Amino acid sequence: AQSVAQPEDQVNVAEGNPLTVKCTYSVSGNPYLFWYVQYPNRGLQFLLKYITGDNLVKGSYGFEAEFNKSQTSFHLKKPSALVSDSALYFCAAWLMNTGFQKLVFGTGTRLLVSP
């Protein structure tokens, strides 16, 4: 079945250290992949996307993501974490079944950055 998985419910990192939030996908064809961030009681904010091209995608607020086709992964990264990065992060992928297309989300990873 086509799906998106975020294997970690929570990631803890100290401010100033690099962070990685993991995502793996299982979709037919070429994947369209996205990362979103959600702050408490707010809507999701788009961070970055991979459609085609360079495997390293740069996005908003200093975030980047690395697309790895052989490992079917799209991990979110940032070289130096900020306390204000603490939030819920969602990976998503477009599923393109015949007659039905939708954006499917992982279950989310909570990032906690400690001072």
Next chain:
Amino acid sequence: DGGITQSPKYLFRKEGQNVTLSCEQNLNHDAMYWYRQDPGQGLRLIYYSQIVNDFQKGDIAEGYSVSREKKESFPLTVTSAQKNPTAFYLCASSPRMYNEQFFGPGTRLTVL
């Protein structure tokens, strides 16, 4: 939250009542979507619309209804047939399918 507004921010419903959640966008996007968010389950698609006067069921459409009479508006009605409606509801839009989606601030619905 861009050019998408949702109202109200909080909504309380009694058992057996229908309620309508508003979603308006000024981004001139063709496609609009409704999601339901429950803790630990990510987002689940309720309905989506690719164009005015057309909409499609998502994964959990039972107990919900929508309309798309105007490009900028996509209201969601939670009917009494929805047995467990307490959740956070998110509306989104995109220029067309396969683009990134832009989300509204959400409506938190609680059944009393």
